Amino acid sequence: xxxxxxxxxxxxxxxxxxxxxxxxxxxxxxxxxxxxxxxxxxxxxxxxxxxxxxxxxxxxxxxxxxxxxxxxxxxxxxxxxxxxxxxxxxxxxxxxxxxxxxxxxxxxxxxxxxxxxxxxxxxxxxxxxxxxxxxxxxxxxxxxxxxxxxxxxxxxxxxxxxxxxxxxxxxxxxxxxxxxxxxxxxxxxxxxxxxxxxxxxxxxxxxxxxxxxxxxxxxxxxxxxxxxxxxxxxxxxxxxxxxxxxxxxxxxxxxxxxxxxxxxxxxxxxxxxxxxxxxxxxxxxxxxxxxxxxxxxxxxxxxxxxxxxxxxxxxxxxxxxxxxxxxxxxxxxxxxxxxxxxxxxxxxxxxxxxxxxxxxxxxxxxxxxxxxxxxxxxxxxxxxxxxxxxxxxxxxxxxxxxxxxxxxxxxxxxxxxxxxxxxxxxxxxxxxxxxxxxxxxxxxxxxxxxxxxxxxxxxxxxxxxxxxxxxxxxxxxxxxxxxxxxxxxxxxxxxxxxxxxxxxxxxxxxxxxx
Numbered sequence: 001x002x003x004x005x006x007x008x009x010x011x012x013x014x015x016x017x018x019x020x021x022x023x024x025x026x027x028x029x030x031x032x033x034x035x036x037x038x039x040x041x042x043x044x045x046x047x048x049x050x051x052x053x054x055x056x057x058x059x060x061x062x063x064x065x066x067x068x069x070x071x072x073x074x075x076x077x078x079x080x081x082x083x084x085x086x087x088x089x090x091x092x093x094x095x096x097x098x099x100x101x102x103x104x105x106x107x108x109x110x111x112x113x114x115x116x117x118x119x120x121x122x123x124x125x126x127x128x129x130x131x132x133x134x135x136x137x138x139x140x141x142x143x144x145x146x147x148x149x150x151x152x153x154x155x156x157x158x159x160x161x162x163x164x165x166x167x168x169x170x171x172x173x174x175x176x177x178x179x180x181x182x183x184x185x186x187x188x189x190x191x192x193x194x195x196x197x198x199x200x201x202x203x204x205x206x207x208x209x210x211x212x213x214x215x216x217x218x219x220x221x222x223x224x225x226x227x228x229x230x231x232x233x234x235x236x237x238x239x240x241x242x243x244x245x246x247x248x249x250x251x252x253x254x255x256x257x258x259x260x261x262x263x264x265x266x267x268x269x270x271x272x273x274x275x276x277x278x279x280x281x282x283x284x285x286x287x288x289x290x291x292x293x294x295x296x297x298x299x300x301x302x303x304x305x306x307x308x309x310x311x312x313x314x315x316x317x318x319x320x321x322x323x324x325x326x327x328x329x330x331x332x333x334x335x336x337x338x339x340x341x342x343x344x345x346x347x348x349x350x351x352x353x354x355x356x357x358x359x360x361x362x363x364x365x366x367x368x369x370x371x372x373x374x375x376x377x378x379x380x381x382x383x384x385x386x387x388x389x390x391x392x393x394x395x396x397x398x399x400x401x402x403x404x405x406x407x408x409x410x411x412x413x414x415x416x417x418x419x420x421x422x423x424x425x426x427x428x429x430x431x432x433x434x435x436x437x438x439x440x441x442x443x444x445x446x447x448x449x450x451x452x453x454x455x456x457x458x459x460x461x462x463x464x465x466x467x468x469x470x471x472x473x474x475x476x477x478x479x480x481x482x483x484x485x486x487x488x489x490x491x492x493x494x495x496x497x498x499x500x501x502x503x504x505x506x507x508x509x510x511x512x513x514x
Contacts, residue, residue, distance in 0.1 A: 045068060142206055173190070232265070319355055333345055412463065
């Protein structure tokens, strides 16, 4: 008869995605240092899929097997019913498939709460907040982690914006990364580049640490971070970025929920994210809504009406990352091009890094695709201004900066209902809202705007008003409030705050004159 025993955890590691190497995406490699009721100790190692339930994780006593039980306890186990892919999640997790193999072998069970407790290893964020004492603002140093500073994208844009503001306010920022130095933007910070996460996190000695990624939560906790206030800057719901398609995107990933529910400080960048983490994981967060730079993004003064039968449609997104939904727009445009053979469609797609991709559009004479790679801010403004319509086709967004940038440039918008701009976009008012992952509905929406000049003009006007509410100036106001009252417990010099506001306003004015 199978015996199921409880064990205590002396320590554990999750090892999500092999840490900074990310060479086993979709899996994690936990090890559990266990103590039995009799005081005996052993280590269980395994490879699990991110969809594996952790609330009651059962594993086989590794001491009975020459490989330490790795095969029988891992995804693909011949004896335990484990999840092994996004398309093959277990309906009966932890079920024993071959009890005959496990005759006289002990089974152990641990809970997700025990894993959390072990990962925290005594770290108490609330206690750190109480004991934290700030000096004058110009003596404060803050550590920021960054996956790769040279990636051009919304995540790094916001991270570096925070860092530059802090520098202008007299706070020293140090960026820790295993990536490469940024060549695409100016960042007022000291960069420290490392070859491994262990080296990187062991080197952090600042009393305030702001983490860029969910991958960074466990490594910082492994450094015995007593005396540090740890925050995670959450710009997405990480669950939705693990998968291969829409179905797998929506499946919950318990290991990500576990990491993101650990009691550390959380900063969110949209009302949607603040709402999601509160409702789904019971996590309160500090809200600093993203903002767009109206000194860069504004309507063209020489914009011409679209040619009668030629429409330029703009969108932004990595064409090979499923969550960006680029293929959804490709299918929608194919439907429209076939339905309206006299209408010529130009699809202008912007993305950060050079990619090889094929949308299968080469067989239609009235539909062309124009890739735009690695555009800087000013180039992005021209990209939007040259378009007749902007489409956000992502399956999920943590915020949705490109949509607001397009609105600020006076371009009508079609927005997939992908959560990022919940409480901001309004269907039929400042955009057309369409279901995610629905090419026919998206195709109909594009045709509706092309055919209805009055509606397109309404979206242009309302979009500009919406963008003004989420400007970089507004973002800076939230930033000051959160950092002064919650993170640094200090007041910035009013003169320095005023200088940043003036810089934002002056930059906006000068660019509009140009």
